Amino acid sequence: MALTEERKLLLLGLLRQTDMHGYLLNAHLDASVPITLKKPTAYNLLDRMERDGWIAHRDEPTGERPRKVYSVTDEGERAFLDLLSEQLATFRPAEFPSAVALTFLDALPIADAAPLLRKRRAAVEAVLRHLHTSNASSDEFGDAHADNAGGASHVAVTYARRFADLEIEILDDLLENLNA
Numbered sequence: 001m002a003l004t005e006e007r008k009l010l011l012l013g014l015l016r017q018t019d020m021h022g023y024l025l026n027a028h029l030d031a032s033v034p035i036t037l038k039k040p041t042a043y044n045l046l047d048r049m050e051r052d053g054w055i056a057h058r059d060e061p062t063g064e065r066p067r068k069v070y071s072v073t074d075e076g077e078r079a080f081l082d083l084l085s086e087q088l089a090t091f092r093p094a095e096f097p098s099a100v101a102l103t104f105l106d107a108l109p110i111a112d113a114a115p116l117l118r119k120r121r122a123a124v125e126a127v128l129r130h131l132h133t134s135n136a137s138s139d140e141f142g143d144a145h146a147d148n149a150g151g152a153s154h155v156a157v158t159y160a161r162r163f164a165d166l167e168i169e170i171l172d173d174l175l176e177n178l179n180a
Contacts (some may be wrong), residue, residue, distance in 0.1 A: 005083055007037050007045055008054075012072055012080040015055060019071040022046075046070060054079045093165075102174070110178050121171045123173070128164045133158055 014020065014028050022043065029037050049055045054076030059066035072080065098120075105113055 003035065004045070006035055006050060006087060008038055008040065009037065009080065009083040009087060010037060010051065011042065011045055012054065012083070015070055015072045016077070016080060019069050021060065021067045021069045023067070025070065049076065049079075052079075098167075102167050102170075105174070114175060114178050117171055117175050121168060121175075124167045124171070128161060128168070131161045131164065 010029075011025070014025060020028070021127075025046075026039055026042065029039075029042060046055065049156050050057060050074075053073055055070050056073050060069050072138040105117075108116070
């Protein structure tokens with residue numbers, strides 16, 4: 001399954017919650033955890049999904065020029081449920097590009113490697129702090145059918161937190177082994 005389909009699911013899922021103009025949609029995308037979706041790619045997908053009949057837009061007057069406010073169509077609702085069903089049933093092994101450098105850790109002297117690993121650990125801690133502020137109300141998976149503005153988005157946040165926690169655990173083990 002292409003990452004494009006997951007990005008479509010993300011956009012449709014956000015738009016199912018409420019109609020949104022591009023700026024608001026991008027604010028939600030910036031705060032979303034599951035995948036990175038750059039603004040040009042988001043707008044490209046919105047255009048494609050509009051051509052496919054999954055979403056529609058209306059022009060809302062604002063200052064200088066009208067802004068597009070997007071909403072999910074009935075066809076888009078069906079597409080959302082199809083994508084959701086397919087993706088919930090599919091496991092895609094995660095890729096860890098950050099692990100490539102760890103493969104060659106022994107190429108550096110310990111005196112050089114340890115500070116770099118500590119710097120990396122600090123970066124992961126910063127991500128964890130952001131994740132904790134993104135959805136502070138959920139420390140575990142909780143109710144996957146939560147009926148709030150974010151739906152079950154806390155599940156994705158918890159998922160990302162656990163990966164970050166594991167990264168810190170691995171880095172701590174590496175640092176301990178380097179110091180041994």
